[in-house]
Amino acid sequence: MGxxxxxxxxxxxSHDDPHALLPSDPALRVKxxxxxxxxxxxxxxxxxxxxxxxxxxxxxPRNGARVVARAWSDPDFHAALMADATAVVSxxxxxxxxxxxxxxxxxxxxxxxxxxCTLCSCYPWPLLGxxxxxxxxxxxxxxxxxxxxxxxxxxGVVLPDETAVRVWDSTAEIRYLVIPQRPxxxxxxxxxxxxxxxxxxxxxxxxLAGTP
Amino acid sequence: xxxxxxxxGRFGDGAVVxxxxxxxxxxxxxxxxLALTLAAGGLGQWNIDSSRxxxxxxxxxxxxxxxxxxxxxxxxxxxxxxxxxVTREELAGKAAPALSPLAERVLRANQVADVLAxxxxxxxxxxxxPSFAPGDTVVAKQFAExxxxxxxxxxxxxxxxxxxxxxxxxxxxxxxxxxxxxxxxEAPEPLYAVAFAASELWAHPEHPRDEVIVDMWQSYLKAAS
Numbered sequence: 001m002g003x004x005x006x007x008x009x010x011x012x013x014s015h016d017d018p019h020a021l022l023p024s025d026p027a028l029r030v031k032x033x034x035x036x037x038x039x040x041x042x043x044x045x046x047x048x049x050x051x052x053x054x055x056x057x058x059x060x061p062r063n064g065a066r067v068v069a070r071a072w073s074d075p076d077f078h079a080a081l082m083a084d085a086t087a088v089v090s091x092x093x094x095x096x097x098x099x100x101x102x103x104x105x106x107x108x109x110x111x112x113x114x115x116x117c118t119l120c121s122c123y124p125w126p127l128l129g130x131x132x133x134x135x136x137x138x139x140x141x142x143x144x145x146x147x148x149x150x151x152x153x154x155x156g157v158v159l160p161d162e163t164a165v166r167v168w169d170s171t172a173e174i175r176y177l178v179i180p181q182r183p184x185x186x187x188x189x190x191x192x193x194x195x196x197x198x199x200x201x202x203x204x205x206x207x208l209a210g211t212p
Numbered sequence: 213x214x215x216x217x218x219x220x221g222r223f224g225d226g227a228v229v230x231x232x233x234x235x236x237x238x239x240x241x242x243x244x245x246l247a248l249t250l251a252a253g254g255l256g257q258w259n260i261d262s263s264r265x266x267x268x269x270x271x272x273x274x275x276x277x278x279x280x281x282x283x284x285x286x287x288x289x290x291x292x293x294x295x296x297x298v299t300r301e302e303l304a305g306k307a308a309p310a311l312s313p314l315a316e317r318v319l320r321a322n323q324v325a326d327v328l329a330x331x332x333x334x335x336x337x338x339x340x341x342p343s344f345a346p347g348d349t350v351v352a353k354q355f356a357e358x359x360x361x362x363x364x365x366x367x368x369x370x371x372x373x374x375x376x377x378x379x380x381x382x383x384x385x386x387x388x389x390x391x392x393x394x395x396x397x398e399a400p401e402p403l404y405a406v407a408f409a410a411s412e413l414w415a416h417p418e419h420p421r422d423e424v425i426v427d428m429w430q431s432y433l434k435a436a437s
Contacts, residue, residue: 019274021304024237038296040302044320046321048251051250054325055236059328060236097331101386102329132231140228143228145369161419166424
């Protein structure tokens, strides 16, 4: 038997990772998994729609902005939030998946806090929603702990020399919410007006609160 | 030695690119991948620690080339096969999908709000008393590796291994991922926020007073001598 008559030998995929058995195009891979799990009775596609609607339309950074605006406005609320953030945000209806153990960390002239998850992408979903692409990026995960000031510069934020940076690496199930400094010139503004100054990034620590 | 996911401090990744607050997903299949992962997790056949470990165990070449939600899909395929819920033949489209005995547990649309609101708290009572108090000086263990299982899951980042820090706060007792990820029990123990001076972690710290705070379980720490 000559070489030319050898049958074509495909690679033996039996020892490959399971994902390699699925289509290589990511969109088709997801579709194949959803179809398979639906046919096995393990997934209800209507439940997937509901989960997506929750994080696209119901849960997002306006929840966190409400908490920050109230902390800026109400000293008792502020004290309670700093003492036990989980209890306080739960009372506001912002308890849930990926926000089971909340800690609020406050920016002051002498310290600026920023949050990262170097090992994956832990993030306070009930208060801020799904993390932005940059938060999940290799660049942010790799650099935020070693050169937070250069990362802040990527966001256009430059801190004065008298401000120390505290980077919180979310390695456990504790989720950190940054309370940005209340900007000058906001005296007398109500909670709803203040919320407009509180961006998602300011509650991660990669931005400052806006100015009126 | 750790795995590719443990990237804190790594060089060469380039700029961080900010994006607008209303950008939630970047492709139509991203929300589908997210929802599929959450709904499959609701079957109760694995936990958050084993699912993180499934993503971390992707081959380094796959981990590096996969986008975020591709990693999720990769981890999910592994979990489904390892839990015996899906066969490799079904995944490959070579066998007709068989109705699963777990089908009675399927997450329905009207249960989603309750399930997401309920969450999965990790704080537990523990018979291990806290050894440290805020202000104590501690040293993180030498190797950022699972102590019991070679190549197993851990949440000690490599950059903090062996470093000297200061206990900032006690969070209570929490499930130990190093055990929970491998189905060997919750093994709750005290969890601390530990502050490390940037100069303790990096050869070229940006500022003498900058710090990195890492949440660490008691078994990751020893008292400073």
